[in-house]
Amino acid sequence: xxxxxKHWIMALLLGSAAALAGAQQPASAPAASMxxxxxxxxxxxxxxIVSENVFDLKKRDLAKEAKDQAARRTTQxxxxxPVWREVNSDQAHYASxxxxxxxxxxxxxxxxxxxxxxGVITVWGGWLVVLVPLLILGVFLWRGPIRLKEAPTGRxxxxxxxxxxxxxxxxxxxxxxxxxxxxxxLWGKHFLLPVMGHQLFGWLTxxxxxxxxxxxxLFTVSIIxxxxxxxxDNLPRSGDLKWLLTLGGMFSSEHGAEVPSHRFNAGEKIxxxxxxxxxxxxLSVSGxxxxxIVPGVDYYRSTxxxxxxxxxxxxxxxxxxxxxxxxVGTIGMEGAYRAMREGxxxxxxxxxxxxxxxxxxxxxxxxxxRSQPPAARPSEQPAKL
Numbered sequence: 001x002x003x004x005x006k007h008w009i010m011a012l013l014l015g016s017a018a019a020l021a022g023a024q025q026p027a028s029a030p031a032a033s034m035x036x037x038x039x040x041x042x043x044x045x046x047x048x049i050v051s052e053n054v055f056d057l058k059k060r061d062l063a064k065e066a067k068d069q070a071a072r073r074t075t076q077x078x079x080x081x082p083v084w085r086e087v088n089s090d091q092a093h094y095a096s097x098x099x100x101x102x103x104x105x106x107x108x109x110x111x112x113x114x115x116x117x118x119g120v121i122t123v124w125g126g127w128l129v130v131l132v133p134l135l136i137l138g139v140f141l142w143r144g145p146i147r148l149k150e151a152p153t154g155r156x157x158x159x160x161x162x163x164x165x166x167x168x169x170x171x172x173x174x175x176x177x178x179x180x181x182x183x184x185x186l187w188g189k190h191f192l193l194p195v196m197g198h199q200l201f202g203w204l205t206x207x208x209x210x211x212x213x214x215x216x217x218l219f220t221v222s223i224i225x226x227x228x229x230x231x232x233d234n235l236p237r238s239g240d241l242k243w244l245l246t247l248g249g250m251f252s253s254e255h256g257a258e259v260p261s262h263r264f265n266a267g268e269k270i271x272x273x274x275x276x277x278x279x280x281x282x283l284s285v286s287g288x289x290x291x292x293i294v295p296g297v298d299y300y301r302s303t304x305x306x307x308x309x310x311x312x313x314x315x316x317x318x319x320x321x322x323x324x325x326x327x328v329g330t331i332g333m334e335g336a337y338r339a340m341r342e343g344x345x346x347x348x349x350x351x352x353x354x355x356x357x358x359x360x361x362x363x364x365x366x367x368x369x370r371s372q373p374p375a376a377r378p379s380e381q382p383a384k385l
Contacts, residue, residue, distance in 0.1 A: 100300055113305035125316040126187055132320045136327045146333045148348050156344040157361055161371045164229055165343055171222035174215045179319050181208035213291050220284035233263045240266035260355035275321040279314045286311035
């Protein structure tokens with residue numbers, strides 16, 4: 001009886017400590033051993049996305065590992081953990097075949113790269129590539145195409161020379177081919193593989209992969225040439241900020257709401273500097289590395305994995321921006337596609353969308369005709385300003 005009360009006090013103290021520890025835990029966090037009841041606790045959105053920081057590589061304490069293994073030999077003589085730790089250690093051992101990292105059996109960052117690629121890039125990048133077209137479709141259904149407020153005059157101004165159009169279409173066609181092939185290689189297994197089957201899908205991705213690698217350098221060259229041709233007209237000017245704050249007044253139906261701009265407005269300049277120059281060059285450099293044609297680079301697996309991640313992120317960004325550019329340049333604005341297809345715009349179009357550029361043409365600072373004129377249509381003649 002003398003010791004029983006001591007047992008009761010110890011049990012009471014232990015029970016109080018356990019209750020206090022349980023109270024300190026968040027009420028919303030279920031116990032690790034308790035299964036989650038979907039009828040009571042709803043699944044968190046995107047909770048199945050598994051990712052990991054590709055740069056988070058823990059440093060090994062080799063001295064401590066050797067000391068622990070020496071002590072383990074007496075208590076666990078059959079434990080082969082050190083063997084498998086060395087297998088999974090990135091350590092280069094002897095290999096008779098030539099090549100970088102031929103002696104590395106398992107590269108630890110490979111799993112981190114796979115989780116980041118299939119988790120963050122595939123899921124979030126995929127949602128962006130889907131949501132941006134839906135947003136554009138919503139704007140089109142709400143606003144419709146941006147039409148001219150005045151009737152065309154029949155007098156045209158040369159907006160793009162044949163050289164400018166050849167460079168643009170070379171860049172555009174190569175980019176669309178690269179974008180479609182990249183989308184199929186990254187996301188095709190989710191929407192094409194179930195339809196085509198493994199054999200046809202394998203042939204398709206093999207062809208697209210080689211086409212992707214061949215067109216990449218052509219896309220890079222077209223970006224460099226386009227930069228040289230249009231950089232002067234895309235330098236920042238006064239009025240660009242006002243254009244951005246109102247989107248140029250293009251979505252207003254009132255006459256005179258448009259913000260005047262020079263040859264390229266602020267929106268086109270953002271596409272030029274952010275989309276074509278910055279993302280285009282990042283995409284090109286990382287793509288050349290993945291093609292393994294950059295001289296002086298040791299193509300370790302970690303180098304290729306990092307290049308693939310940068311390439312995929314830049315690709316998602318430039319695809320989303322290009323969708324806006326393609327929309328405005330085709331069905332989003334009346335007369336915009338004709339400017340790049342034929343090189344000419346009507347005086348009314350130039351005055352409504354690029355009034356400052358039109359004023360320079362009218363004042364004679366910029367010639368209305370900069371190349372050999374084609375055969376004009378009966379109702380259209382080059383402007384004489």
